[in-house]
Amino acid sequence: MSYQTVSRVINDSPNVSATSRTAVQDAIDLLGFRPNRAARALAGGPVQSVTVFTSNTTLYGFSAALEGIEEATREVGFQMGVRVVEERAEASRAAVEHALEPGSSVIVIAFDRAGAQALTWVPREVPTVAMIQAPTALAPARSSVWLDETAAAKRATAYLLSLGHATVHHLPIPSWPRATPRMEGWRAALEESGVVPPEPLQPGWTAQWGYEIGRQLVGNPGVTALLCGNDDMALGVLRAMREAGCEVPGDISIVGFDDIPAARYLSPALTTVRQDFKALGKVAFAHLLELSNSSRRMPAIATPIAELIIRESTGPPLGSRAAGMQAAQ
């Protein structure tokens, strides 16, 4: 019953007799033995930790994703490390290289530019899965996961159109290297209805930004419906409208994206697209597991379905024929 045998049962080696296996297992349970991770890693044992790179741990989508990853790692006894990355190339590179350890694996939350940047610095040989906005956006040859935001944005836009709005404006989250899927979906819905998409507003992430943009929008009769790139911005827009005495949804309908916990408690409660980033985080980790254990790639696949949650911030435009339509519904 040498320590090699112990190592074998811990690592599920097939070359152990049933007798030894149970004997060792019993001893392990009895003593509460826990193999030293540092030693395992040093000796070239299997990966058992993930480092997640993210540009933000506070924004809803990011922290929900993190939450999902954490839960998944906990279930299989993986350690989870977190490293925040900035957009500046050198800082990003330093952060990634510093954090990378032999025998580790990584998930990068590459929803934004900083995340995508970080992905760049991760060597090919380390098992990696990226959480991205859309499949074409980046990460060729990297395993990645995403939500179908294009379809969701399209659906939300179509809904607004169906309410009777002549057009729908869009306050996007930052795009790179090309339009975000949320913007593509918005544009597609408009074009399918034969309306020329208006110029998108200046992109941002925060409530603050939404507020700024909202103030500029006030009193513009052309915009009666606005699809926001996320709920935080929608929140800011809502505030700007109220301050200016604009009714929501009377004067302008507003749709958010993500369904943050606060969304349904706003006044008016926010119509939004629910995105299950937590579930996506779990999916990402599941992929990572396959990558690192069997060392074989998995094709990128989509997962949880986004859902349009209709609440109070949307309605037919005032004084349009849609007002009549509403009664008919």
Add this chain to the structure above:
Amino acid sequence: MSYQTVSRVINDSPNVSATSRTAVQDAIDLLGFRPNRAARALAGGPVQSVTVFTSNTTLYGFSAALEGIEEATREVGFQMGVRVVEERAEASRAAVEHALEPGSSVIVIAFDRAGAQALTWVPREVPTVAMIQAPTALAPARSSVWLDETAAAKRATAYLLSLGHATVHHLPIPSWPRATPRMEGWRAALEESGVVPPEPLQPGWTAQWGYEIGRQLVGNPGVTALLCGNDDMALGVLRAMREAGCEVPGDISIVGFDDIPAARYLSPALTTVRQDFKALGKVAFAHLLELSNSSRRMPAIATPIAELIIRESTGPPLGSRAAGMQAAQ
């Protein structure tokens, strides 16, 4: 120029000639050499990683604290691991024991019961600092950090009283093992003004809970001012009031706690107590550093100052003599 010498310069050993030191350093820089953490840990090198235990990575206070810790660790090249802990004793214990590695250190975000529980399982010998609600609450003989929430709650309550409210009600976050400092401050302010504190409402954490409680409060003329244990609950209360047609602050003044990013964009913008959990996270890590390097304890000390942010959700009670006072201000 053996590898021992390299080890010495990396670890700032004094026993190295200036010549060797620079020579080695140059080589390190040139080659981009990074010592293997697993090996260092195995050989008993200095701690260079923290794992933080927290019950939630999504609630504002928790995620802000995490953000602060992350930033601080990044600055000194520490690795940061995160493990979510539950309240159930066995689950908590398993999570903690699983996560603990020799040569690691820990910060536990012990704002709530689950966190306090986790703290229980961390062996004395591992360098640990706890982030807690108040110094007496727990963690005797543990290094810990906290914000002076008692003073802040007292100040907020006094402010409400000064507006002319006959009393102030309180919707607390969960207490254990005794009243939260927020509740103590609230109570103290009331007593100092000679008013008997009303029964606190049922404690909770979420907007959902605030909403439930808010609905119960509607139409109760006795409550004209409410101090909420956090902004999320305040958000829910706000919603309940609006639904019921109660004016805020006309019919009821509401104060939150924490100053979440959304607070100032609500309608009415939320009067609240700003708490810098991110800074507190940094302080926690600073303490940890001292603990682990010099192996000497630091006395627990308080840090960032909470600040009352007066916005729109508070005002004098309607129809009271305070209405006149307002004009006088």
Add this chain to the structure above:
DNA sequence: CTGAAAGCGCTTACAG
């Protein structure tokens, strides 16, 4: 199926 051997990359006493 199961030991003995070698090595993962470091650090820390121990001799010079």
Add this chain to the structure above:
DNA sequence: CTGAAAGCGCTTACAG
């Protein structure tokens, strides 16, 4: 001040 030695706790070929 600086090497040679031993060991941290594992894992993975290699012989039996």
